[in-house]
Amino acid sequence: MNDKPKIIIGLIIFFAVFTFPFWYNHGAVSSAPEPKLSDKAEKAKHCVRDTDYMRKEHMHLLDGWRDRTVRDAERVYEIDGKEYMASLSNTCMECHSNKAEFCDKCHEYASVDPYCWDCHKYPKEKK
Amino acid sequence: MNVNYLSSLLAVVVLGLVAYVGAGIAGLQGVFGIFIPYLAVVIFIAGFVNRVMGWAKSPVPFRIPTTCGQQQSLDWIKQNKIENPSNLFGVIARMFLEIVLFRSLFKNTRTEIVGDRLSYKWVVWLWLFAIMFHYSFLAVVVRHLRFFLDPVPFLVKFLEQIDGILQVGLPGVYISGITLLVGAILLLLRRILIPKVNYISRAADYFPLLLIIGIALTGLTMRYFTKVDVVKIKELTMGLATFHSGVPEGGLGGLFFVHLFLVCILVVYIPFSKLMHMGGVFLSPTRNLANNSRMKRHINPWNPKVKFHTYDEYEDDFREKMIEAGLPVEKE
Numbered sequence: 084m085n086d087k088p089k090i091i092i093g094l095i096i097f098f099a100v101f102t103f104p105f106w107y108n109h110g111a112v113s114s115a116p117e118p119k120l121s122d123k124a125e126k127a128k129h130c131v132r133d134t135d136y137m138r139k140e141h142m143h144l145l146d147g148w149r150d151r152t153v154r155d156a157e158r159v160y161e162i163d164g165k166e167y168m169a170s171l172s173n174t175c176m177e178c179h180s181n182k183a184e185f186c187d188k189c190h191e192y193a194s195v196d197p198y199c200w201d202c203h204k205y206p207k208e209k210k
Numbered sequence: 211m212n213v214n215y216l217s218s219l220l221a222v223v224v225l226g227l228v229a230y231v232g233a234g235i236a237g238l239q240g241v242f243g244i245f246i247p248y249l250a251v252v253i254f255i256a257g258f259v260n261r262v263m264g265w266a267k268s269p270v271p272f273r274i275p276t277t278c279g280q281q282q283s284l285d286w287i288k289q290n291k292i293e294n295p296s297n298l299f300g301v302i303a304r305m306f307l308e309i310v311l312f313r314s315l316f317k318n319t320r321t322e323i324v325g326d327r328l329s330y331k332w333v334v335w336l337w338l339f340a341i342m343f344h345y346s347f348l349a350v351v352v353r354h355l356r357f358f359l360d361p362v363p364f365l366v367k368f369l370e371q372i373d374g375i376l377q378v379g380l381p382g383v384y385i386s387g388i389t390l391l392v393g394a395i396l397l398l399l400r401r402i403l404i405p406k407v408n409y410i411s412r413a414a415d416y417f418p419l420l421l422i423i424g425i426a427l428t429g430l431t432m433r434y435f436t437k438v439d440v441v442k443i444k445e446l447t448m449g450l451a452t453f454h455s456g457v458p459e460g461g462l463g464g465l466f467f468v469h470l471f472l473v474c475i476l477v478v479y480i481p482f483s484k485l486m487h488m489g490g491v492f493l494s495p496t497r498n499l500a501n502n503s504r505m506k507r508h509i510n511p512w513n514p515k516v517k518f519h520t521y522d523e524y525e526d527d528f529r530e531k532m533i534e535a536g537l538p539v540e541k542e
Contacts, residue, residue, distance in 0.1 A: 090266040093492060094259060101255075104358035104451040112454050113360040115445040139437040146380035193440045194362035194370065198377065 116188040124178035131160065131167050131174075142197065145171060172203050180206045215402060218416035222424045222472070229471030234464020242467045243446055244455045250474035257481025258489065265493050271510040273503045276496040278317075282505070296502045305498055309491055315340055339400065343393030347422075349373055349386035350429075357447040381433055391426040394419055418485055421476050428469035438466055 124130075130137050132144070148169035151157040160169040168174050179185040182205040190197065233242035279290025291300045292307065307313040315337040319330045352369055356362045374382040398419045401411040432438045442458045443466060449455035480486060492498065525532070525539055532539050 086270075087266045090262060090493070094262055097258075097489070098255065104355065105453075107359050107363075108448070108452045111452055113448045113452055115441050115448075115458070135439075138439045138441070142380040143437065189441050192360070193444055194356040194367055195381075195440070196367065196370070197380070 116192050118186075118188055119181065119184040121178060121180050121185070123180070127178055130178075131162060131165075145175075145199070171199060172205070176205055182206070212402070212408070214411060214413045215398075215416040215420070218413050218420050221417060222420045225421075225472060225475055226424060226428075226468045229468045230464045233462075233467035233471070237461070239457045239461050239467070242471055243457050243462070244450065246471065246474050247450055248455075250477045254477045254481060257478075258486075261481050261486055262489050262493070265490070269510075269512065270495045270499075271512075272508055273499045273501060274495050275499045275501045277501055281501055295500050296505065297500055301498060301500050305492070308497055312337055312341055312344070335396075336400065339393050339396040342389050343397060346386040346390035346393055350384075350390055350426075353384065353386070357444050358451040360444075360448055379434070383434075387426065387430055387433070391423065391430065394423045394426060398423065414483060418476070418479065418483065421472060421479070425469060425472045425476065428465055428472065432463075432465055432469065436463070436465060438463055 132140075137144075148160060148171070152169050158169050160167045176182070182200075189195075229242055232238045275295075277294040279293025280287060281294045282289045282296040289296065292304050295301045295304050304313075316334070318333050318336045320333045322329050322331065349369060352366060353373065355366050356370070359366065370384075373384045373386050376383055376385065398416070401407050401415060401419070439462075442460070442462060445458040446455075446462065476485075480488070522540070525541065529539055529541070533542075
């Protein structure tokens with residue numbers, strides 16, 4: 084019995100699947116998105132926490148805000164002696180008013196689909 | 211305590227430290243982030259082809275399926291078409307159930323002496339842990355495609371939705387990540403705690419399990435606890451997938467490189483180890499052959515050409531002399 088042709092076909096199928104990312108992107112250059120800061124955010128210089136923290140942990144921060152606000156009615160977030168209103172719509176989106184340019188760009192790139200806006204409103208985008 | 215799993219554990223810890231020190235502290239991010247992943251893929255492909263072609267060259271002259279059911283016989287005897295297939299259709303059904311549902315693990319039994327009697331008991335745990343582990347691993351691998359594809363295709367997003375259906379915490383908990391870790395730990399505990407299994411387990415059995423536990427732990431830690439900048443990581447991985455590799459500005463954390471390096475080790479390790487069962491399951495002659503030896507003559511393909519002199523020919527040669535001598539002949 085000689086099954087070599089069948090085995091080789093099997094191998095080719097396996098490697099076609101295995102190398103899927105290489106030919107799906109077909110060598111196109113893909114660059115990471117840069118979230119666009121609004122003028123107001125540029126002027127404010129710093130967010131509630133530093134940039135590195137916000138890039139990595141903003142979801143964790145917001146999750147904490149939500150739980151404290153909804154469950155314990157604690158609406159104030161205090162850090163470094165400053166007080167902020169713990170609110171996505173009112174605090175975050177006051178500066179980062181453009182959801183498409185600021186939030187969605189990275190979320191889409193990293194295939195993250197947060198359900199913030201199931202409940203929250205975001206400012207209308209100017210086209 | 212057992213030298214087999216301690217040495218495997220030590221190996222995984224040392225490998226993790228190598229990546230942590232190499233990329234995180236010494237700053238060799240290009241080596242650990244670009245060179246080693248590419249090298250791992252090349253070794254994987256070459257090793258995989260080599261191993262499979264080695265099997266393809268191995269002679270399988272006869273039908274050697276392991277069967278546990280009635281083989282095809284007279285019309286009024288009911289054949290077990292899946293346990294004892296006699297045609298291609300049966301073989302495909304059998305292989306499908308084996309590969310997709312791990313049917314032979316499902317038949318796992320435990321042999322014990324109960325009182326003064328030998329008893330065999332059906333035990334489902336191995337099958338349960340194995341199926342949990344393998345499908346979680348598949349889900350995790352498919353989910354990781356989000357780092358290598360841009361735009362991310364619908365199927366990957368759909369899986370993320372299903373996997374994150376619990377909507378617990380932020381970033382949301384993926385069920386598969388946890389079941390992968392739990393499954394691997396249960397399989398490891400099985401080897402450590404059951405004396406009979408422990409007796410036949412060697413370092414090569416513990417190492418892959420510990421390696422996968424290491425990968426799962428670093429992955430879960432990054433996602434849920436220490437956090438990483440996912441956009442930067444995708445910058446690196448997309449660079450790998452599009453052959454425009456570069457280490458993103460500012461570099462990445464040491465833990466990420468531990469995760470990546472352990473994955474590279476796993477990928478390299480596959481073709482040279484028992485993990486090759488991912489290819490081997492398709493090629494086991496005790497599973498993928500139809501039991502049709504009684505219907506079809508299978509001739510060993512490398513038999514030397516033997517010059518036969520059949521009885522008919524013999525009789526043709528000597529017929530007259532045989533008749534003369536009074537010997538019986540087939541044809542007058």
